[in-house]
Amino acid sequence: MKLVTAIIKPFKLDDVRESLSDIGIQGITVTEVKGFGRQKGHTELYRGAEYVVDFLPKVKIEVATSSELLDQAIEAITKAANTGKIGDGKIFVTSLEQCIRIRTGETGTDAI
DSSP states (O other): OEEEEEEEOGGGHHHHHHHHHHTTOOOOEEEEEEEOSTTOOEEEEETTEEEEEOSEEEEEEEEEEOGGGHHHHHHHHHHHHOOSSTTOEEEEEEEOOOOBOTTTOOBGGGGO
């Protein structure tokens, strides 16, 4: 089992959700986050005053998946979130040692 964490641009969320649904991934967790990478923020002009926006709004998606679906999940996220511009985001994959469905007590991939 793997945990796929993707940081993407907010307006790409629906596209990513649809792509993951198309390959059979049912559950995702979405969190609104702020951060920066190589973009390092940008300056904006507001009411005549210039200020620096250090942290840009992003969306963090977390998906628990079986190892068999991992490559398909990564490909789905990559294709759906890609704009070709700086700040498209990152995907992190970590091992998931255990998963338990609280309601039924199922464990492992059955709980996903």
